[in-house]
Amino acid sequence: MWKKFICALVLAAFLGLQTVNGLYCYTCDSPSSCRSPTSQYCDVNTANTTSAWLRRLHSNVPRTVGNNFKCLNLTYYYPQNNVKTQEILGCYFSSISVCYLFRNANNSYDWEKSCYTCGNDNCNHRNPAGTLSKSSFTIMSSALLLILAKIFK
Ligand SMILES: *[C@@H]1O[C@H](CO)[C@@H](O)[C@H](O)[C@H]1NC(C)=O
Numbered sequence: 001m002w003k004k005f006i007c008a009l010v011l012a013a014f015l016g017l018q019t020v021n022g023l024y025c026y027t028c029d030s031p032s033s034c035r036s037p038t039s040q041y042c043d044v045n046t047a048n049t050t051s052a053w054l055r056r057l058h059s060n061v062p063r064t065v066g067n068n069f070k071c072l073n074l075t076y077y078y079p080q081n082n083v084k085t086q087e088i089l090g091c092y093f094s095s096i097s098v099c100y101l102f103r104n105a106n107n108s109y110d111w112e113k114s115c116y117t118c119g120n121d122n123c124n125h126r127n128p129a130g131t132l133s134k135s136s137f138t139i140m141s142s143a144l145l146l147i148l149a150k151i152f153k
């Protein structure tokens with residue numbers, strides 16, 4: 001009985017840790033700075049910064065503030081030669097449809113758009129550095145639970 005209780009407690013602690021753990025996204029706002037983007041913690045300030053960057057190129061970025069975040073890579077490039085003209089990586093408020101914003105006068109219709117969003121730590125980078133992602137954390141905690149279950153059997 002006690003053993004089961006302890007196992008449940010350990011499980012709850014791990015799950016709790018994962019939700020509190022928050023989200024990190026690679027962050028940069030130009031093709032040159034995106035060659036070495038930095039990883040930033042998602043909060044109201046970092047997401048708000050991304051909204052400001054999006055406003056340079058789009059006319060309808062809502063003044064949303066929220067507590068749900070995702071990671072973004074939005075790139076504009078010349079389709080003829082794949083030369084990037086704009087690149088924005090960062091945390092954003094997940095309620096904003098970042099891939100469906102209207103272009104403003106700074107954003108040429110000659111540019112092709114590439115846009116993707118994702119919800120795991122540092123997932124918005126093509127060659128992510130070897131950081132511990134949430135999924136590997138989940139695998140680790142499951143393994144630990146298995147071991148604990150064996151010990152307490
Ligand atoms: C978000 O940024 C805008 C300026 O771009 C600022 O006026 C506003 O206060 C900021 N909001 C928060 C919650 O930081």
Ligand SMILES: *[C@@H]1O[C@H](CO)[C@@H](O)[C@H](O)[C@H]1NC(C)=O
Pocket residue numbers: 055056057104105106
């Ligand atoms: C174009 O970009 C500049 C500099 O980022 C900005 O000040 C200006 O407001 C933008 N133009 C439009 C139409 O949004």
Ligand SMILES: *[C@@H]1O[C@H](CO)[C@@H](O)[C@H](O)[C@H]1NC(C)=O
Pocket residue numbers: 034035037073074075089114124125126127
């Ligand atoms: C962002 O996406 C573009 C287009 O898919 C890609 O070329 C670029 O390498 C990505 N940026 C990073 C930092 O991974």
